[in-house]
Amino acid sequence: MNTRFIDARELPDNSTLEADVAIVGGGPAGITLARAFAGNASSVCLIEAGGLEADADSQALYAGESVGIDYPLVESRLRFFGGSSNHWGGYCRPLDPIDFEQRDWVPHSGWPFTIDELRPYYDSASEVVEIVPGHFDDKAYWERGIDESIPSPVAGRLRLSFMHFSPPTRFGTRYRDDLEKADNVRVVLHANLCNIEATGSGDHVSALDVRTLTGRRHKVRAKVYVLAAGGLENARLLLLSNDVVPNGLGNRNDLVGRFFMEHPHLSDFARLVVADLRRLPNIYHDRMIVDDRSVTGTFAPTRQFLTQRRLLNAGFTAGIAGHYPLKANYDPPMAARHSDMLRAARVFLTDPDGPTDPAWPDSFGHWLGIGCACEQVPNPDSRVTLSERRDALGLQKIRLDWRLTEQDRRSVVVHVRSLAHEFGALGIGRVSIDIDDDGQWPLRPQGGNHHMGTTRMHDDARQGVVDRNGKVHDLDNLYVAGSSVFPTSGASNPTLTLVALTLRLADHLKTRLRGRP
């Protein structure tokens, strides 16, 4: 192992590591921050709980109690170098401008700044995750790239946006060399943060207490500390650090761990049938390669529709799931329903002078599955707390109570119907809605492994754990990086935004450290 990558299990017991910046967590946020400091005058110590590869004993430390909507606490994150980027799907899209705004129909909404503050960082973050910067709403760019006309939705409810796909970047393997070459960066593996040591008044961090699963204890001392351990663990680590402040560090206003948000994902809630695939633009349902980069269309509500109907944000993607052979026997109820609709609406869904798609001569239609990821309203009762059970390090395990509200459900119901409006108005297909508007979630919602909101950002310490720079309100030298600082979640996958925020934090910290003696 390179000398800049250290195994905490091999350090002499009770070692003390010192740096200007201590980073907790070697996932996308932590590695991005460390890379941003590579070659800088400030020294960096990044501590990572796992090793370079997955390890069952380390991963088991993520176990906990899920007491709300059932949530896979162990499976939804990875505890080794590279963090959860090691199973990341690579979906990239920035938040929408409206996601940053205070919306009177979304309680607790509003970021301390607009999207303009993040725009330059989104471009830099795009390079980090290896996608084309920009062009997320630039239809003309993609039309040129794929040499195909792309119709826009016309009913005013949805708009076409473009989801970019990272390779996906595995931060641990992709950027390990960068960190190994940086004279000012050390990475300490198998180092589990157990306590954030604060001064008696609880307003200054003096050290990090670190342990290994083999029983060694070390300290890390720095000028500034950055928690970048993930949207669940950041909150847990603050709550666990309760020797000075009984409720946990940064938690004088009882906000740490609250407002946990996911992107509720539903499946089997709607189906799109298409009689002639030539009417369905490829980019509506498939990944297209342009300049060696992968992109697909995604459907998001228009700003006007969100505002008029007072809805939460959402995003939909479609993919071909099957086709209907002409000579098949459609006995199963669902297939028979699809068959009936395709045959009945054929007059509206095919061109009269060319009814049969030559690419599918034995088929009279296809059906597409639709995926959705929805914004959920920030909810203080959806929260992370500590369990009474303890892990292998003797620390209280996480307890997650993920909750959704009627407002969340109503939003989904309305947006799903928008798909029928838009695909019908374009003459592309018909949509079957399998989500009843009966006040009940139709199926058990699942998350997208997106952990957000538990150390939310707000200028007012009574409404947020961290300020606009990510600094914990109660402490002068403790910061939080990652999606736990999101005050609202939007409907976009969070990685691009959390990397952008981390790059912004890096600029802030560099300025701060330059100003210190």
Next chain:
Amino acid sequence: MNNNASGADSPPSITRRRLLLTLLLGLSGVRSAPAGVCVEPSPDGDAGVPGWLGLLREDTGAAARLGSVYLRDHPAERSVRGLLIAVERSCLGLGDVSSNPLTILDRAVREDYRRGELVSVDRWLVSRTEARVYALVTLMDQS
């Protein structure tokens, strides 16, 4: 958009109605208006079915099944005359229906989707005009 399909308002012109009926006959797979349905007779007799309507005649059972669901949920619309008037009304202003009724009907249906004139039929969220077309097919099949 007028959702009243009771047929109480004054009927559209006979020529346009005949053309629309022709289209629907194509959908239903019959060559002329079946006895007993509430339509006005064509002044020039059986108009026949244009060749291009053959594309629409391959399967009327599917449209009829959807139409029957619509009629079950909207029993007040169980009138060929009323449905014809409602469908024709939705086509007003969308072009010359006599030149290509299928194109005009398609425009009317798309306009429904654009404006939100949709109904749920057997869990499909479809244009109201489209649903009425299916209902007409149902009534013609039943007569």
